[in-house]
Every structure is written in structure tokens, then in C-alpha cells.
Amino acid sequence: MTDPRRTEHVHPQYTHLDTLPTTELVQAFADDQLGAVQAVQKAGASIAAAVDAALPRLERGGRLVYAGAGTSGRLGVLDATELTPTFSWPAERAVPLIAGGERAIRQAVEGAEDSFDLGIKDAQAAQLGPDDILIGIAASGTTPYVLGALQAAREAGALTIAMANNPGAPILNAAQCGILLDTGPEIISGSTRLKAGTAQKITLNTISSALMVRLGKVYGNLMVDVKATNTKLEGRAVRLVQHATERDEATARTALEEAKGSVKTAIVMLELGLKASEAEELLGRHGGHARAALQEKT
Template sequence: MTPDPRRTEGVHPDHPDLDRLAVPDLVRVLADDQRGAVTAVQAAAPAIARAVELALPRLERGGRLVYAGAGTSGRLGVLDATELTPTFSWPTERAVPLIAGGSRAIREAVEGAEDDRAAGAADVGAAGVGPDDVLIGIAASGTTPYVLGALDAGRLSGALTVGVSNNPGTPLLAAVDCPVLLDTGPEVISGSTRLKAGTAQKIALNTFSSAVMVRLGKVYGNLMVDVRATNAKLEGRAVRLVCHATGADEASATAALAQSGGSVKTAVVMLLLGVGAAAATARLDAHRGHARAVLEDRTGGQP
């Protein structure tokens, strides 16, 4: 049989007796191999940075982040899209996860769905992907037909296309504006790309979307000042963030948050500039939501 050229499909040379290892050694081997995921993302950092820089103008115009994947890759896209709202108050309608087989595939395998190239194109069309959107295709193999179909449609729509693959020289990387190679090589359990290939994808997606959100003003310093406080834990976090950013006491931070409708960013501007909620909101709006810009321009852009 002709060897599969995809490195993720290769047999790991170091652990032919994996099934004979004692549990402590087995756990150590599996954990140690994950270090390759970090190395792969570090090597891909320039490519990820380029994708961030090209994505920003589209997102500043109101574009969306659209993720397309199958299996593990698709589920990681769903995860990244879902977490943007509570972490950065990113509107849910501007983070669109597409997964081969639909929402059922999040919890169970949908046989054959990833092989349907036309379905990938159809899902992108149904999502109304357009020129201001950023379409991220994720496939460890770099050959998944569903993802390639999604990217076909994304290119035709004029969207910025980003491709994340764990194999060099694959159709996915050749088909996108911003190829991101995460060269993780063979898996300890041969072919199980939910291991370090999946870990590398998770790190890369986290890095990409977090960098985008920082540049869009969703972070002040290294504080997540656009956090959406939807439970008691996050409400407490919001108070601590305001206290840390402003030096205010807990009572003052709590009062500012109440007046700002729970907006950490607005409360920070209120306390540091000594203005009310309406004025703080107006100043943030004048600076496209960037607290740093408001605080460095003490007029807040106001006459």
C-alpha cells in the first residue's frame, strides 16, 4: 500500500509498545507528547499574526468570524466561537460556527458528513458569508472535503479565508489567503488527531481570536473589561477588575458597575475620569470602544 503522505496519519516511531506501558508511564508519554502542540503554534506565530492583521479591518467594519470544520476540528471551532461572547461580549451573531453534520455532530459522529464538499459550500451560502467576514477553515488532515467546500464558497463571496491544518502541502493551505500550518507530526496513538493536533488547533484558535479581541479594544491592559457578568462568579470578577484597574474600593466599583449596567469598561472610565455613565459611554463610542484611547485622550474626543 502507498504510504499516506499526511504526517498526522503516520505511525509514531517512539512508542510501538504503548499498550504495554504501566499507567504512570502511559500518562507521562501522552502528556509529554502534547508539548509538540506548543512548539507547532510557536512556529506558526508569524502566520497567525498575519491573519489577525488582515482580519481586523473587516471586523472593524462589522464583519463576522465564521468557523468551518468537521469532527474534532469542527467542535474546536464551535468552542472558540461560543466562548467569545462571555469573555469579550462579542455578539453571538458575529461568531458563526459551521460543523459538518450540523449541531448533532457536536456530541456524536455523523458518518460521512465530512466527505460532503457541497454541504460545506451550502452551509457557507446559508450563513450569508460576505466580503467583510473572516472564514476560518480547520482540518488536521488539510484535505477534508466539507472544509474545502466551505472555503470554495468563502472565496467566491470575497471573505478573508484562513486555513488551519496540521499537514504541510495540503489543499486547504493552498486554498486560503492566510495559511496556518501547525506541523505536529504523527500522534502517539496513530491517527488520533484529537491529541496534539487538536491541542495545537485549540491553542492557535485561542491565540488568533484573543489577539483580535485585544486589538478591537476588548481588553484594557491585560484585563478582560468586556466580560459579560452572567453569573455570581463573573459578577465578583467584574468588581475585582474595576478595583484593580482604578484603585477604587469595592463599594465604589460596585456602584459604578450598577450605574453602567454592568459594563466593566464603562465603570473604569467613569471612575478614572470622574464622569457619569452616559459621558463615559459617549467617550467610549467616540473611540470605538477602546478604553486605553479614551484614557490617554482625556477629552475623550469631546469638544
């Protein structure tokens, strides 16, 4: 019997994959990944709808909660983890749930993804509320753990978003915002860590980054809420201030020191000739949006 899930089909174009010379093998893998980009592009309207639905909840203080198993779960962990250094997003407001717990990040935990009840239990333990958003991720779209987490989230009144790589997948129907990433058969049959996983990664990047833009953590296309936790990021913060204000390096560094490392505050200080405390107060009145703060004074 043929599995109806397209991600489980054998790709007809690559039946002699193991015979290809290395250069052709590498090119085949690269070419097949283009399918991930195309799938995300086709899902653009659904992704935008999910962002618009999630935004007001985050503005009220809600959390992004991710639920997945295997590769999908690890991608959720990655997206949640990267929000803090990139946007100074509070770590407690990005909660990854992965079937099997933290051990599953590095090794398979047998049976965990097959437990609907474990998904319910983990989501309930996260104490979801009406302002939270749960993003369920599963290439197959049938993972019981994710279905359980989505059910618990709905019962808690949270917004539910689901992404899957197969048309008609159950998790798409189990969520308020379903995102189909129809990537089709994998170049290596069933290995959804390939273009299915790539499409999921692009989509997670897009959702979380778009939300951060809407929340005022980006000015123009500058990452003005970056958390400078190492030498590389400290240098990046200086360059961001320089670029936004057209000031020299010494001036940018001085402003950043007075702003306690806040790129956004330093920009407002330099552009409007304000003290750090004044810039912070102005930004506060505008919900942290640098453009709105600057426009008030111009």
C-alpha cells in the same frame, strides 16, 4: 502504500504505549502535547498575518465564521461560543459551521465531512460577505467539507484562513492565509484529537483573543468587556474594576451598577470622575478602546 500525511503516521517512539505503567503513560501523553505548543510557535508569523488581515473586516462589522468536521468542527464551535461571555462579542457575529450540523457536536454524522457540496451549501447559507472571515480547520488538511466552505467563502469575497497539521495540505493552498501546525504523528496513531487538536485550539484562542485585544475589548491584560452572566463573573467584574482603578470593593460595585455591568465604562467613570453616560460617550468616540479614552483626558 504509506499515507503522505504525517498525522496518519505511526509514532516510532510509542510503539509499546500499551505496556507502560500508568505514571509513565500519563507522562507520555503530557510530554507529547508539547509538540502542539512548538507547532504553534513556529506558525507565529502566519498567525499574526491572519490576525492583521482579519482585523479591518471585523472593524467594518464583519463576522468570524468557522468551518470544520469532527474534532476540528467542535473546536470551531467552542471558540465561537466562548467569545460572547468572554468579550461580549455578539453571538450572531461568531458563526460555527460543522459538517453534519448541531447533531455532529455530540456524535459522528457519517459521510458529512466527505461532502464538498455540503461545505459549499453550509457556507452559502451563512450568507457570507466581503467583510466576513471564514476559518477552515482540518487536521488532515484534505477534508472535502472544509474545502467546499473555503471555495464558497472566496466566491463571496470573504477573507479565508485555513489551519492544517500536514505540510502541503490542500486547504492551506485554498485559503488566503494558510497556517501550518506541523504536529507530526500522534502518540495514538491517527488520533488527531490529541496534539493536532491541541495546536488548533491554541491557534483559535490566539487568533480570536488577539482580534479582541485589537478591537479594544481588553485594557492592559484585563478582560474589560466580560459579560457578567452569573455570580462568579459578577465577582470577577468587581475585581477587574478594583484592579484597574485601585478603588475599594464598595466603590467598584457602585460604579458597575451605574454602568449597567460594563467593566470598561466603570473604569473610565472612576478614573476620570465621569457619569456613566459621559463615560459611554467618551468610549464611543474612541471605538470602545478604554486606553485611548483615558489618554484623551490625561
